[in-house]
Amino acid sequence: MFPDVGLPEVLTLAILAVLLFGPDKLPEIIQSVAEFIRKVRAFSDSAKEEIRSELGPEFKDFEFEDLHPKTFVRKHVLDGDGSGLDLGLDDIRSALDPRKELTEVADAVRNAAADTDSPTAAPPVTLKKTDRPEASARSAFDPDAT
Structure with a gap:
């Protein structure tokens, strides 16, 4: 108790x-x-x-404990045998499950990485430092703006 x-x-x-x-x-x-x-x-x-x-x-099997909110929800809403309310909770869970979208994105990334030989692929990124552009090509710097 x-x-x-x-x-x-x-x-x-x-x-x-x-x-x-x-x-x-x-x-x-x-x-x-x-x-x-x-x-x-x-x-x-x-x-x-x-x-x-x-x-x-018609209410011979009625139990007062079923009126408790937790018991009511557990028995009638979360029950998957069809005797309770059909709220489509399984459909909602599957719609909110991000695993399907994540696997699609992961597959797309893998396919894009495998197709680097295709002409539509972006040029590879190099990590070497490039020469500095000339002073005329650089944008003007205003020290008062910062």
Whole structure:
């Protein structure tokens, strides 16, 4: 019920209960709390059974846990057996999957690299330093512009 409550928290609550109520009254309080919890569970179970009987036979397998939003989404939307809502989630996932486009681009790059002998290919890039152009061919430099 409380997944975040561990042994240190339970021991702290027990020590606090003994200090607040005393060892004499503590068993009476534990019994009254347990009785209250039993009454609440019985009331809840009777209310669930009354709702099931009022809904009729078409809702005989109805579970109240299915009304929890996480359970509802998991059961009806993300369910792939066709009994849930058909939202086309598989189509959306495949449309958003970039692997197909990436393989097409990678294949195009490989083909372009393999076809370097064709006349339409760009000239190869050389990494050698070229001579500096003459002063008249260079653009004017304005030191105040920077």
